[in-house]
Amino acid sequence: xxxHSPLGRKRRRAAEEFCLRVxxxxxGVRGWIVQGxxxxxxxxxxxxxxxxxxxxxxxxxxxTVINNNIINNNNNINSSSSSxxxxxxxxxxxxxxxxxxxxxxxxxxxxxRLGRSALTSRTVFLLELARExxxxxxxxxxxxxxxxxxxxxxxQPFVWLAGKMALSTPLxxxxxxxxxxxxxxxxRNSLGIFKVLCLIAxxxxxxxxxxxxxxxxxxxxxxxxxxxxxxxxxxPSGRGHPVILVTGSAGFVGYHVSLALKKRGxxxxxxxxxxxxxxxxxKRARAANLLSKGVVTVDGDINNSELLRRMxxxxxxxxxxHLAAQAGVRYAVKKPxxxxxxxxxxxxxxxxxxxxxxPQPSMIFASSSSVYGLNTKVPxxxxxxxxxxxxxxxxxxxxxxxxxxxxNHIWGLSITALRFFTVYGPWGRPDMAYFSxxxxxxxxxxxxxxxxxxxxxxxxxxxxxxxxxxxCVASIDTAKPSTGSGGKKTGSAQFRIFNLGNTQPVKxxxxxDILEKHLNRKAIRDYVDMPATGDVPFTHANVSHARxxxxxxxxxxxxxxxxxxxxxxxxxxxDDSMACC
Ligand SMILES: O=C(O)[C@H]1O[C@H](OP(=O)(O)OP(=O)(O)OC[C@H]2O[C@@H](n3ccc(=O)[nH]c3=O)[C@H](O)[C@@H]2O)[C@H](O)[C@@H](O)[C@@H]1O
Numbered sequence: 001x002x003x004h005s006p007l008g009r010k011r012r013r014a015a016e017e018f019c020l021r022v023x024x025x026x027x028g029v030r031g032w033i034v035q036g037x038x039x040x041x042x043x044x045x046x047x048x049x050x051x052x053x054x055x056x057x058x059x060x061x062x063x064t065v066i067n068n069n070i071i072n073n074n075n076n077i078n079s080s081s082s083s084x085x086x087x088x089x090x091x092x093x094x095x096x097x098x099x100x101x102x103x104x105x106x107x108x109x110x111x112x113r114l115g116r117s118a119l120t121s122r123t124v125f126l127l128e129l130a131r132e133x134x135x136x137x138x139x140x141x142x143x144x145x146x147x148x149x150x151x152x153x154x155x156q157p158f159v160w161l162a163g164k165m166a167l168s169t170p171l172x173x174x175x176x177x178x179x180x181x182x183x184x185x186x187x188r189n190s191l192g193i194f195k196v197l198c199l200i201a202x203x204x205x206x207x208x209x210x211x212x213x214x215x216x217x218x219x220x221x222x223x224x225x226x227x228x229x230x231x232x233x234x235x236p237s238g239r240g241h242p243v244i245l246v247t248g249s250a251g252f253v254g255y256h257v258s259l260a261l262k263k264r265g266x267x268x269x270x271x272x273x274x275x276x277x278x279x280x281x282x283k284r285a286r287a288a289n290l291l292s293k294g295v296v297t298v299d300g301d302i303n304n305s306e307l308l309r310r311m312x313x314x315x316x317x318x319x320x321x322h323l324a325a326q327a328g329v330r331y332a333v334k335k336p337x338x339x340x341x342x343x344x345x346x347x348x349x350x351x352x353x354x355x356x357x358x359p360q361p362s363m364i365f366a367s368s369s370s371v372y373g374l375n376t377k378v379p380x381x382x383x384x385x386x387x388x389x390x391x392x393x394x395x396x397x398x399x400x401x402x403x404x405x406x407x408n409h410i411w412g413l414s415i416t417a418l419r420f421f422t423v424y425g426p427w428g429r430p431d432m433a434y435f436s437x438x439x440x441x442x443x444x445x446x447x448x449x450x451x452x453x454x455x456x457x458x459x460x461x462x463x464x465x466x467x468x469x470x471x472c473v474a475s476i477d478t479a480k481p482s483t484g485s486g487g488k489k490t491g492s493a494q495f496r497i498f499n500l501g502n503t504q505p506v507k508x509x510x511x512x513d514i515l516e517k518h519l520n521r522k523a524i525r526d527y528v529d530m531p532a533t534g535d536v537p538f539t540h541a542n543v544s545h546a547r548x549x550x551x552x553x554x555x556x557x558x559x560x561x562x563x564x565x566x567x568x569x570x571x572x573x574x575d576d577s578m579a580c581c
Contacts (some may be wrong), residue, residue, distance in 0.1 A: 153403035222307070225316055230269055233296035234315040234324070237265030242476060245317040245361070246270045247350065248324030249290060249297045250283040252429045253366065256465050257321060257472045262295050264473075269315060270297035271307075272324065275338075277331070278430040278581060286427060302346040308353045319476050320354060322347070322365035328431050329370060330533040332392035343396035348403060355411035360482035362414040363493075364475045367401055369421040369461065369501065369539045370394035379461075381495045382419070391534025401497065408495040412484030416475045421501030421541045425465030425561060426568030430581030433508070434462070434562065437515055438569055441523045442577040449508055450530040452537040458508050458530065459538045461501040464556035464564075471500040474550035499565070501541020502554045514559050518566040527576075 234243050244261055248254040249270025262268045270290060274283050287297040300307045302324050326335075326342040346367070354361055372380040373388040389395040404415045424434045440447045452458050475498065483491040512523050530537075546552035573580050 002233050031268050039549045040495045053434065056127060065419065096292070130201055150345050222310065229296045230311060230314050231296070233269045233294060234267040234317070236267040241266045242318040243267035243315060244269075244319045244321055244476065245311065245315075246321045246323065248272055248322075248366075249295070250274060250287040251323060251327075251424075252427060253423060253465065253468060253472070254321075254323040255286040255427055256289065256425070256469050257323070258290055258295050259293060260469050260473055261476070262290075262293050267315070268295045268341065269311065269317075271300050271302065272297050273301040273342075274299060275342075277326065277338075279579070282427075282430065282546075282580075302350050303341065305349050305353055306420075308350065312353060312357055316359070317361045318481075318576070319481065320350070320363045320365075321472060321476065321481060322350060322363060324367060326393075327429065329391045329393045329535060330531070331431070332396075333533045336392050339392055339396045343393075344399055344403075347400050351403065351407045351413065354482075355407055355413055355484060356487045358486035360411070360413055360484050362416075362479040362482055363404070364416040364418065364472065364479060365404065367417040367419045367497070368394065368397040369419050369541065370534075370536065371398045371401065371419060372539065373536060378538070379503065379540040380419075380499060380501075381542040382545055384500060390536050393534060405495060408493050410489065411487065412482055412489030412491065412493045414480050414482040416479055416496040416498065418471060418475060418542075419499045419501075420468060421461040421463045422537055423463050423465055423468050425565055427572075428465070428565060434511070434515070434565060435569075436581050437512060437523065438519065438566065439577045439580050441521050444521070444524065446524040446526040447512065448526050448528050449512065450535060451527050452530050456537060458535065459505040459540075460508065460511070461499065461503065461505045461539045462511065462558050462561070463502040463541075463554060464558075464561035467502065467552075467554035467556055468500050471498070471546060471550055474552060478550060498546040498550060498551070498552070499541040499543050500546060500552065500554075501543055502538070502556075502558075503541055503543055504536060504557070505540045506558050511558065512560075514562050515566070517559075518563050 041448050054416065059431075133155065236243055241264075244266055246254050246258045246261070246268060247270075249258045249268075250272035254270065254272070258268050258270055270287070272283065272287065274287075290297055298307070298311065302308065310478075324342065324346065326332075326338045332339050351363075352530045354363060369380065370391060371386040371389065371393055371394055372384060375386075375388065375391045377384055377385055386398055386401075389398055401417050404413075404417060407413045408415045422432075428435055430439075450458055475496075480494040483489060483493040509525075512525065516523055529543065543552055543554070569577070569580070
């Protein structure tokens, strides 16, 4: 069959090479290497049109060449070791003959008139591998005259693949009529420039990759596995479910709401800085429980805008439930700056990130009954004045409401503020009275009960966690989308404030009575004047707005709720109540 195209000529040449090799293999491999005549005709060679079948047959011939060569080597070794009893010279000659498979491949390169540089690195690799496998096969089959099926199995595909790649069209196309590699000065220059550009691009990409993978918080790794875990945690169980970022997820309220959201199929990812305001073990235990339910808690601070942006890049959160805060009324006199850091700065960082997103999430965040401060009008309504805070804590929460309003007004963020009223329950906060009193009663140590002006007893609208969780979930479900996008407001957005209380204030003395009953022990009561550290005399929620808009309806009375807490406390701490707080 005649071939007229240059490509056909090249293929013909390549095919002829194989014919030669086959003939040579019949004459003995050694002879083939030294004497192959490139101009020789090959009558029974493969079709010069480069038909696939012929190429395959050529390649299988190459395999035959290599295998025959190995068999020859084996024969050499066997005969030399048996005849001379292993003399130094003959063992040297058998060692050199072991290298024959390498020589076969080298000859093959030469036959194709290609320098190694003409071959792609992958082809060279495969050829080298084939050669090594031949060499290895030889050693494995020492003492036998043929390759075992195992060795053939490993060797042949590599030889075949290497040959196929070497004869592939792009490679053959780069040969001139003489079969030499077609190169020119300009093509060499272009290749050089291309290589330099590739190198620069690789270095730049590597640098970008390293920067992106760098920990955004010292000591914490945010790598690919971390990213996968976030994405997995954020997966809702079906379409239509919200995907929520819960800040403070290892905290008391954050833990319970995250569980509830996950349970109903929402996508939930948490973030918590695990500060040591109260024992961190309890926060870790909450986070571990969440993880067992498929909710990841990122160990990070909301002040870390880089981390937040990275999380928002991974997941398009529909809502942010912002519960992370420096809690506690009285602690603010000891550590005022932690309140500024978490409740003010952290909140603004979070809002800044949220407002710049497209689409913006809706935000629901924890405010506090403490914003009513020294108000005397009861019950507290959302419409009442809140400009007389009694503690820095209360002031930061009131500031949050006002800051939130500006982000709603300027950027179109949909915002809901929830004023929690002394929330209690299992997995609660060790710094709060119900928790520390329980421990003291169990340990039979005195509790300090604060008394207000004129010996009045303080009272609180203690609210059970399950009721608050319902209020939070309903707030998420009724939140309208933000109207801004990428930092631009397109219309007025929802702004809401709700009281989430129990509506039944209880005096602290009566609250201790209930604890005594559940613990079956008497408290050692020590009545003291209320310290000037920010407490207010009473709280009492009017929840009519929440009832109307959220369907909020607290159902757990203090007796039932404290019973649940005491049961959990006993099972969690057992005899070691000292470990609690
Ligand atoms: O609802 C709220 O706004 C606030 O409720 C609690 O603050 P608080 O009501 O002071 O809760 P506890 O610390 O548990 O105190 C409960 C009652 O026990 C009293 N108490 C506390 C501690 C103590 O040693 N003795 C004592 O009589 C307090 O004065 C208060 O009347 C939370 O700690 C705040 O984070 C939350 O914002």
